[in-house]
Amino acid sequence: MAAAAPSEGGTVRTTCAYCGVGCGVAATPTGARSALIRGDAAHPANSGRLCSKGTHLGETIGLEGRLLYPEIGGRRVGWDAAIAHVADRFSATIAEHGPDSVAFYVSGQLLTEDYYVANKLMKGFIGSANIDTNSRLCMASAVAAHNRAFGEDVVPCSYADLEAAELIVLVGSNTAWCHPIVWQRIEAARAATGAKLVVIDPRRTETAERADLHLPVRPDGDIALFNRLLADLRARGVLDEAFLRDRVATPDGFWETLDTGGDDGLDAADRAAFFDLFAAHPRTVTLFSQGANQSVCGTDKGNAIINVHLATGRIGTPGAGPFSITGQPNAMGGREVGGLASTLAVHMGFSEAERDRAQRFWNAPTICAGPGLKAVEMFEAVADGRIKAIWIMATNPAVSMPDAGAVRAALAACPLVVVSDCIADTDTARFAHVKLPALGWGEKDGTVTNSERVLSRQRRFLAAPEEARADWDIIASVARAMGWGDAFAYTHAAQIFRDYAAQTAFENDGARLLDLGGLAGIGEEDYEALEPFQWGGLSPFADRPFSTPDGKARLIAVKPPQPRMDADFPLRLNTGRYRDQWHTMTRTGLSPRLSAHRPEPLVEIHPDDALAHGIFDGGLARVESRAGASIYRVAVTDTQARGTLFVPMHWTDSLSSGGRTGRLPSRDRDPVSGQPGFKNHGARIGAYSPEWRAFLVGAHAPRHMGAAYWTRSRVAGGWLTELAGDGEPDIAALLPEGRRMEAMDIRRGMVRAVVLDEDGRLIAALFLTRNGVLPPRAWISAQLGRKETRSAELLAGRAATPAPDMGPIVCVCFDVGMKTILAAIGGGGLLTVEAVGQAVRAGTNCGSCRPAIAKLLEPERRLAHG
Ligand SMILES: Nc1nc2c(c(=O)[nH]1)N[C@H]1C(S)=C(S)[C@@H](COP(=O)(O)OP(=O)(O)OC[C@H]3O[C@@H](n4cnc5c(=O)[nH]c(N)nc54)[C@H](O)[C@@H]3O)O[C@H]1N2
Ligand SMILES: Nc1nc2c(c(=O)[nH]1)N[C@H]1C(S)=C(S)[C@@H](COP(=O)(O)OP(=O)(O)OC[C@H]3O[C@@H](n4cnc5c(=O)[nH]c(N)nc54)[C@H](O)[C@@H]3O)O[C@H]1N2
Numbered sequence: 001m002a003a004a005a006p007s008e009g010g011t012v013r014t015t016c017a018y019c020g021v022g023c024g025v026a027a028t029p030t031g032a033r034s035a036l037i038r039g040d041a042a043h044p045a046n047s048g049r050l051c052s053k054g055t056h057l058g059e060t061i062g063l064e065g066r067l068l069y070p071e072i073g074g075r076r077v078g079w080d081a082a083i084a085h086v087a088d089r090f091s092a093t094i095a096e097h098g099p100d101s102v103a104f105y106v107s108g109q110l111l112t113e114d115y116y117v118a119n120k121l122m123k124g125f126i127g128s129a130n131i132d133t134n135s136r137l138c139m140a141s142a143v144a145a146h147n148r149a150f151g152e153d154v155v156p157c158s159y160a161d162l163e164a165a166e167l168i169v170l171v172g173s174n175t176a177w178c179h180p181i182v183w184q185r186i187e188a189a190r191a192a193t194g195a196k197l198v199v200i201d202p203r204r205t206e207t208a209e210r211a212d213l214h215l216p217v218r219p220d221g222d223i224a225l226f227n228r229l230l231a232d233l234r235a236r237g238v239l240d241e242a243f244l245r246d247r248v249a250t251p252d253g254f255w256e257t258l259d260t261g262g263d264d265g266l267d268a269a270d271r272a273a274f275f276d277l278f279a280a281h282p283r284t285v286t287l288f289s290q291g292a293n294q295s296v297c298g299t300d301k302g303n304a305i306i307n308v309h310l311a312t313g314r315i316g317t318p319g320a321g322p323f324s325i326t327g328q329p330n331a332m333g334g335r336e337v338g339g340l341a342s343t344l345a346v347h348m349g350f351s352e353a354e355r356d357r358a359q360r361f362w363n364a365p366t367i368c369a370g371p372g373l374k375a376v377e378m379f380e381a382v383a384d385g386r387i388k389a390i391w392i393m394a395t396n397p398a399v400s401m402p403d404a405g406a407v408r409a410a411l412a413a414c415p416l417v418v419v420s421d422c423i424a425d426t427d428t429a430r431f432a433h434v435k436l437p438a439l440g441w442g443e444k445d446g447t448v449t450n451s452e453r454v455l456s457r458q459r460r461f462l463a464a465p466e467e468a469r470a471d472w473d474i475i476a477s478v479a480r481a482m483g484w485g486d487a488f489a490y491t492h493a494a495q496i497f498r499d500y501a502a503q504t505a506f507e508n509d510g511a512r513l514l515d516l517g518g519l520a521g522i523g524e525e526d527y528e529a530l531e532p533f534q535w536g537g538l539s540p541f542a543d544r545p546f547s548t549p550d551g552k553a554r555l556i557a558v559k560p561p562q563p564r565m566d567a568d569f570p571l572r573l574n575t576g577r578y579r580d581q582w583h584t585m586t587r588t589g590l591s592p593r594l595s596a597h598r599p600e601p602l603v604e605i606h607p608d609d610a611l612a613h614g615i616f617d618g619g620l621a622r623v624e625s626r627a628g629a630s631i632y633r634v635a636v637t638d639t640q641a642r643g644t645l646f647v648p649m650h651w652t653d654s655l656s657s658g659g660r661t662g663r664l665p666s667r668d669r670d671p672v673s674g675q676p677g678f679k680n681h682g683a684r685i686g687a688y689s690p691e692w693r694a695f696l697v698g699a700h701a702p703r704h705m706g707a708a709y710w711t712r713s714r715v716a717g718g719w720l721t722e723l724a725g726d727g728e729p730d731i732a733a734l735l736p737e738g739r740r741m742e743a744m745d746i747r748r749g750m751v752r753a754v755v756l757d758e759d760g761r762l763i764a765a766l767f768l769t770r771n772g773v774l775p776p777r778a779w780i781s782a783q784l785g786r787k788e789t790r791s792a793e794l795l796a797g798r799a800a801t802p803a804p805d806m807g808p809i810v811c812v813c814f815d816v817g818m819k820t821i822l823a824a825i826g827g828g829g830l831l832t833v834e835a836v837g838q839a840v841r842a843g844t845n846c847g848s849c850r851p852a853i854a855k856l857l858e859p860e861r862r863l864a865h866g
């Protein structure tokens with residue numbers, strides 16, 4: 001790998017703000033708040049490639065919506081006052097109610113340095129372990145499964161294993177959408193080596209569409225499937241007896257009690273095809289993600305997968321292993337530092353010896369007594385008053401926690417809520433007594449670790465805006481104000497990194513694989529220039545004992561769960577992600593291009609279920625669970641299994657009314673890891689038939705919509721809002737001041753209104769109907785800010801000579817719609833994604849839409865192949 005300079009000719013090498021693939025980014029500032037974004041060709045994760053989210057990072061670095069000054073009670077204050085207030089209130093609460101009456105709720109989007117300082121403050125100085133992270137909602141089950149099997153939370157694989165594998169199995173991972181560069185590596189490897197792909201997912205995702213074999217497992221049917229696979233491999237004699245003898249401890253009675261009952265929901269033929277593939281290909285990588293982790297039996301799922309790899313010796317050799325991929329950019333760094341309630345620090349637990357070791361290393365006045373409260377329990381403790389002060393950093397729990405309504409009630413009743421964020425008006429910040437402005441991506445400096453244990457620098461290439469400060473700096477300032485000046489005298493991220501690296505090595509003596517002792521003396525210049533570095537090597541357990549006392553890995557006996565059923569809520573609700581949105585949309589929601597792919601939250605439902613419930617494609621439906629209700633646009637699709645629904649996690653109260661999925665999931669969680677089961681809840685659905693429907697495009701979005709349903713998404717000149725409601729719509733309230741023209745179309749029950757500014761530029765347009773068809777959104781949105789368009793056209797909502805409707809946008813880089821692609825395929829007899837790219841450019845930049853194009857090509861290909 002070429003050792004490129006960290007910054008050269010104004011270009012700064014950093015890493016992507018989004019997923020755990022951890023792609024290298026080369027950013028070249030082009031103005032105070034703008035930059036040219038490219039992939040970093042020298043980064044081992046992506047070798048220069050970026051997906052749609054990474055490609056469009058430049059659209060999200062403006063100052064729109066930013067929190068720029070500290071606030072107490074909604075009023076701007078100076079930093080000194082804010083820090084003193086937080087420190088005094090935390091100190092007073094601890095003095096009166098003890099250390100466990102306060103908590104930090106942090107995030108895999110913090111840097112390793114931020115995490116380290118927060119963890120040290122809470123566990124060593126405040127003396128509580130009440131620090132947990134949104135990784136509890138994300139990786140906790142994988143962490144617990146690793147600890148049970150390997151004795152340490154170590155991912156035993158590398159991306160290079162994908163290129164060396166003969167068989168790649170994806171369990172509960174929509175890789176094409178959520179880890180797109182890993183996906184591109186998988187697709188390239190398949191093309192080069194002919195490796196086979198199996199996708200295990202109840203939904204036929206774009207990932208599954210591309211598989212050699214898709215197994216539409218029933219929700220939480222994975223343990224039944226993997227236990228049967230294990231028994232089948234044993235019966236065939238393909239277990240690795242030598243590996244089992246030398247490297248694995250098998251509990252007594254493990255084979256005799258291996259539970260192969262339980263319903264995986266699969267056809268016998270599909271299951272047999274999978275077992276044949278598995279038996280035939282020793283070089284197997286099993287990637288798993290949220291379909292495994294986010295389950296009330298998530299830890300057991302992880303171990304069911306790991307068991308199969310241990311028993312076949314498919315671990316620690318090139319092209320083989322169980323590979324949990326991380327979600328957030330620094331989920332792994334948080335696990336390494338130990339900023340979770342269930343680890344002490346640097347892969348250590350809470351034994352007497354470990355607590356003593358951490359206390360001595362930190363030179364701390366105290367040390368937490370044992371594990372702290374995990375995320376769901378933490379907010380329950382806020383609700384019942386055990387926790388009286390909480391500091392939330394870099395996460396939006398009012399949206400992303402299960403039963404988020406209960407979280408909101410807890411925050412509303414909490415005496416002190418401190419929120420550190422980059423964005424001013426998040427749903428969580430609405431509950432904050434104190435808001436602290438944090439530096440965001442491109443402004444902050446530190447390190448992150450990706451899914452394959454590669455530690456990379458995130459580097460600053462933008463100036464700090466106004467008064468925003470680094471998270472570690474904010475936390476250290478509060479620690480100093482609480483009286484711990486010596487231990488938190490940090491002035492540079494490199495000092496913190498050195499402490500962290502030293503702690504991983506402190507009295508380690510080979511007990512823990514995580515040992516960054518070699519970096520403990522790193523100077524500021526070398527830290528600045530630090531190249532991506534993989535700890536543990538490509539294959540950590542290839543030639544090294546496992547991290548258990550006897551050096552052997554463990555098979556763990558796991559049982560398939562009872563199917564979850566609820567007669568009043570007979571459908572199974574699954575929740576997850578869209579290709580081009582990131583979590584609660586505080587960044588991706590600002591990008592018009594990223595918003596084009598899925599402008600509204602959809603509930604996906606099988607055609608038979610839609611028919612049975614009287615709901616239709618494009619209509620609206622109310623989804624209800626025991627925790628709450630939400631409204632979605634309906635997408636009827638046979639990619640959804642019968643009896644199941646899928647909704648996205650992304651929309652917030654800032655971006656919708658009623659479209660917020662966080663209302664629906666219950667607090668049910670895995671007993672070992674404490675991770676909530678976001679993917680399998682009881683639900684019911686019914687049509688929502690509003691008296692009127694409307695859409696509004698405008699330079700600014702009104703704050704109050706007066707509609708039962710509204711959701712908004714970004715378009716080039718402003719916002720596109722979809723609305724629906726009952727009774728008389730308050731049209732005047734929806735429109736801004738300006739020169740208004742209106743047309744009533746009584747026959748179609750349609751109201752059309754446009755507003756121009758004094759220069760004649762379009763600033764808003766509203767189309768409302770009681771029973772008709774609304775015009776397409778794209779053309780009128782594109783007129784925002786323009787003054788050339790004739791008013792008759794504006795009121796019609798379409799051009800006098802309409803351009804062909806290009807359909808929903810598939811390729812966001814080049815704005816290519818589905819109808820354009822289908823026309824090119826049909827007209828040119830195209831058979832490959834490459835040919836489509838040559839014809840209409842779609843798929844030729846970031847490549848995130850290539851699976852969607854491949855899907856559009858299927859009918860043509862089937863015809864061609866007879
Ligand atoms: N575009 C985009 N990418 C992202 C993110 C984002 O917000 N947007 N977030 C990042 C983060 S933090 C994370 S954690 C990852 C998550 O990445 P993924 O885990 O790939 O994403 P999800 O959509 O949450 O869920 C994956 C799949 O699990 C399936 N599933 C549900 N139940 C089951 C089951 O019982 N068994 C099996 N086998 N499968 C099941 C779902 O149908 C879904 O398709 O994505 C990261 N990347
Ligand atoms: N229903 C359902 N819910 C889910 C999931 C699901 O699949 N289904 N998935 C879960 C998973 S896996 C995850 S990871 C979570 C994610 O959920 P969240 O962590 O709540 O989601 P984000 O929108 O990423 O929130 C990050 C916040 O941090 C801010 N921020 C960004 N960078 C910085 C920074 O450097 N410093 C500070 N102080 N703030 C910053 C952003 O503006 C934003 O407000 O959601 C979980 N919730």
Ligand code: SF4
Pocket residue numbers: 016017018019020021022023046049050051052053054055179180181182
């Ligand atoms: S795959 Fe996409 S979102 Fe994930 S790190 Fe790479 S560029 Fe960023």
Ligand SMILES: [Mo]
Pocket residue numbers: 137138139327328
């Ligand atoms: Mo995540």
